[in-house]
Amino acid sequence: MDGDKATGKTPNLKETPRKRPFSAKQLYAKLRSISRTANSVPRPTYRWESEWISNSLVRERIDFFVNVSPEIAILDVPFLVIVWDLQHRLQPFFPEVGSGDEWQRRENFFSQVLKRAAYVVTATDTGKKEVQMFYGIPDERIRILPHPTPRFALEDGAQDTSMLAQFRLPPNYIFYPAQFWSHKNHVRILRAILHLKQKYNLRLPVVFTGSDQGNESYIRQLVQTLQLDDQVFFLVHVSRPALRALYQNAFVLCYPSFFGPLNLPPLEAFALGCPVIAADIPGAKQELGDAAMLVNPANEFEIAEALKSVHSDSAKRESLIARGKERARRFTGSDFANGLFDLLDEFQPIRRCCPRTRNSAFHLK
Numbered sequence: 001m002d003g004d005k006a007t008g009k010t011p012n013l014k015e016t017p018r019k020r021p022f023s024a025k026q027l028y029a030k031l032r033s034i035s036r037t038a039n040s041v042p043r044p045t046y047r048w049e050s051e052w053i054s055n056s057l058v059r060e061r062i063d064f065f066v067n068v069s070p071e072i073a074i075l076d077v078p079f080l081v082i083v084w085d086l087q088h089r090l091q092p093f094f095p096e097v098g099s100g101d102e103w104q105r106r107e108n109f110f111s112q113v114l115k116r117a118a119y120v121v122t123a124t125d126t127g128k129k130e131v132q133m134f135y136g137i138p139d140e141r142i143r144i145l146p147h148p149t150p151r152f153a154l155e156d157g158a159q160d161t162s163m164l165a166q167f168r169l170p171p172n173y174i175f176y177p178a179q180f181w182s183h184k185n186h187v188r189i190l191r192a193i194l195h196l197k198q199k200y201n202l203r204l205p206v207v208f209t210g211s212d213q214g215n216e217s218y219i220r221q222l223v224q225t226l227q228l229d230d231q232v233f234f235l236v237h238v239s240r241p242a243l244r245a246l247y248q249n250a251f252v253l254c255y256p257s258f259f260g261p262l263n264l265p266p267l268e269a270f271a272l273g274c275p276v277i278a279a280d281i282p283g284a285k286q287e288l289g290d291a292a293m294l295v296n297p298a299n300e301f302e303i304a305e306a307l308k309s310v311h312s313d314s315a316k317r318e319s320l321i322a323r324g325k326e327r328a329r330r331f332t333g334s335d336f337a338n339g340l341f342d343l344l345d346e347f348q349p350i351r352r353c354c355p356r357t358r359n360s361a362f363h364l365k
Contacts, residue, residue, distance in 0.1 A: 051076070063351060064118075064344060070109050078351065080119040080343060083127060086110065087183070087259045089134050094183045094258070096213065110135065118350075119343050123147040123262050126283030143343060147262050147287065148336040149328045152240060153247075153271035163245035167235060173205040174307065175250035175274065177243065177265050178257065180208075180216035185256045185279075187222060191300035192254075194226050196308060204307060206254075207246065209235045247272040251317075252310050255279065256297040261287040270324030275317050277306045291327035293320065 054076040057065055065079040088106040092098035097106065114120055114135045120142045122128050128142045174193070178184040189206055196202040208219075216234075223232045238246065247253070253269040254277045261283035266276045270291055278284060280294035288294070293310065295302045310317050 064347065066340060067113070067117075070106065073109060073113055075112065075116050078118050078347065079116075080121060080340070081113050081117045082121045083110075083114070083131060084262050085127075085259055086130050086134055090130070091183070091258060094181075096181045096183060117141065118347055119143055121145050121340075121343075124283040124286045126261070126286065143339075145336055145339040146331040147264075147267065148331055148333045149267040149271050150264055151333050152244070153268040154328065154332065157244065159248045159273075160241070160245040161249060163242055164249055167207075167233070167242075169207060169233060169249075170205045171249075172251040172311070173207045173233070173249075174252055174254050175207050175209075175246055175269075176254055177209045177246070178255070179210040179213045180219060181213045182215045182218075183258045184210075184215075185258055185297055186215070186219045188256045188297060188300045188303055189254055190219070190222055190226055190228060190232070192304040192307060193231060194228060195300060195304040197228075197231075199304075200308065202308060202311070203231055204311065205231045205233065207233045207235060207250070209238050209243070209246065211237055243268075244272060247274045250274050252277055252307065254303065254307065256295070256303060257281075258297055260284060266292060267328060271328035273321050273325065275310055275320035276324060277303070277310065289323070289327055291320065291323040 053072060054074055057074070057077045062077065065074045065077045067074055067079050067081040070084070087094070088097040088103050092103055097103060114131060114137055117137075118141070120131055120137055122131060122142065122144055123146050124144065128144060131137050131142055132139065174189065176186065176189060178186070180186065186208065193204050193206060196204055220234070223229060235246075247269050250269075253265060253274050255263060255266050255269075256277075256279045257263060258279065258281065260279065260281050263278075266278050266288055269276050276288070276292035278288055278292045278294055279297035281297065284292075284294055293306050295306050297303075310320070
């Protein structure tokens, strides 16, 4: 929310059309400028970072901050925070959230920020319950906004096979775009395809994309140990056009991550006509509905049977594709933005209750 600089008044968002106070390009340029400056300065603590960026927001005459990242703590300017997950509380045994200083870093952030937020946004009822359970946030300050399908996946575009020529991939591959964290559970896909090869003589290739976050060498070694070298392809990081083509030409997306349920690849796959097998974790049914086959991420045999089912049953595969496309268009970025605007409208009467001074986030314009 931003005041009207010409009149010195704050517009009533309920009485005027929903317009950004300045163009999207101007807003993006301002935020990038602040971000570049912030990234050039050491960040010893959240409290220090909070003060520095809060001052920048006040200087830019920003009334309300939408915090989408667990990397920035804003406490003195009224704000909304979007919670992707609280896995450091739920599964602290994974090293990426529990080792070294990482667990405490996350806990410091969430314990401060969630309690001070005007609104806490989650995508599912499960996420809401976790916020309440771990941090005691009142029900009325937690709002559910379903996760939007990424726009690039919804854009019209013909299936591109030429893009994949550079990778020399076999047909009918399983696709798994995920960085190499241990919680991403690449291991279970490898053991599932080994089971299919041994029990059914079904050799399904797998394509992995994503950067190494400490677990890639372990996965590569396991590929060799299980003698799956001829079935597994590591593409590391790929361009967005290549990513689209990989979705469009895969026979299935297999997403057995233990973390979630807010994961972008299943939504991208839905939009691009790729059927989805995903982990049956808390919140997955609400996030994915009946558009995906849900499996126990800890059970490679269940994953294997799901892969075999989609591979051998074309009618089931087509049904998943149709339901996925419907789910992908059910909640878009525009829907999410309108939900945020609704919360800004709701907060407007509170915002106008107090003048702002030079020594606080609130000052009359």
